[in-house]
Amino acid sequence: MVQVLKDSVREQIFIAAEEQFAKVGFKKATMGAIAQAAGVATGTIYKYFKTKKELFQLIITDDFVEEFSSLTRNRVAAFAQSEGLSLGQSAMTGEAGELFRFWIRNRRKVIIILARAEGSKHEKFAQKYILNMTAQTIEQARQQFPEMNITNTFRFMVNKILTESVRGIVAILDNFEDEKAICEAFAASTTYQLAGINAFIAWSQHPGRF
Numbered sequence: 001m002v003q004v005l006k007d008s009v010r011e012q013i014f015i016a017a018e019e020q021f022a023k024v025g026f027k028k029a030t031m032g033a034i035a036q037a038a039g040v041a042t043g044t045i046y047k048y049f050k051t052k053k054e055l056f057q058l059i060i061t062d063d064f065v066e067e068f069s070s071l072t073r074n075r076v077a078a079f080a081q082s083e084g085l086s087l088g089q090s091a092m093t094g095e096a097g098e099l100f101r102f103w104i105r106n107r108r109k110v111i112i113i114l115a116r117a118e119g120s121k122h123e124k125f126a127q128k129y130i131l132n133m134t135a136q137t138i139e140q141a142r143q144q145f146p147e148m149n150i151t152n153t154f155r156f157m158v159n160k161i162l163t164e165s166v167r168g169i170v171a172i173l174d175n176f177e178d179e180k181a182i183c184e185a186f187a188a189s190t191t192y193q194l195a196g197i198n199a200f201i202a203w204s205q206h207p208g209r210f
Contacts, residue, residue: 010048012038017055022108026056027119056120060113065122068102068113072129075099076136096190104182107173115170130166134159145205154204161200165193 016038020029031052035042049055078095103110117123137158142150172185 009038009040009044012040013045013048013055014059018059018108018112021056021059021116022111023116025116025118026052026112026123053120060109060117060120060122064106064109065113065125068106068110069129069132071095071099071102072133073136076133077140100183100186103169103173103186104179107177107182111170111173114166126166130159130162133162137162141201141204145201148205157200161193161197168193 013034017029017034020034020037023029024033029052031045032042034052034055035045038045045055049058075095075098113122114126114129117125134155138150138155141148141154141158148154168189172182172189176182176185
């Protein structure tokens with residue numbers, strides 16, 4: 001007898017797996033727990049997906065990872081402004097808006113890739129993500145402020161700021177599900193971060209004055 005696979009069941013499993021990966025991480029998630037969350041027997045999952053790894057890679061696709069990275073590069077590039085960063089700019093416009101909307105649309109996936117990918121092929125993504133943003137930010141600072149001395153302290157602080165920013169992204173997406181609440185949290189976080197970044201840039205240009 002030909003086995004009939006249902007799209008609706010497949011979608012249930014996808015949703016349950018994404019929830020489990022975001023909640024406990026790829027390494028700790030089990031096919032049994034995913035099956036229970038999906039409301040199907042564990043054996044049923046294996047009719048649709050051979051392994052947990054296969055299921056994970058169908059959720060966290062290479063296209064998703066590339067789009068996330070590309071939108072982030074565009075967002076970091078937008079920070080290079082001749083008159084500094086404006087505290088009045090909306091967090092939901094321009095490159096920032098594109099990235100934030102991507103985060104909201106892919107809330108669980110972003111949590112997974114930035115904090116819960118241990119044991120998967122993307123377990124080093126967050127580390128590389130921060131290093132790439134750090135390198136891009138430092139290069140932009142060098143071009144925008146040629147008189148600035150890019151010291152080890154400056155490099156350390158840029159990396160620290162971006163590391164804390166990534167942790168903040170995960171915390172917001174982990175704690176809020178409603179789009180309005182997520183937007184409010186990001187707006188508040190962005191206002192706080194921009195004030196700190198502008199102060200840091202001022203210090204970097206004239207460290208002896210502080």
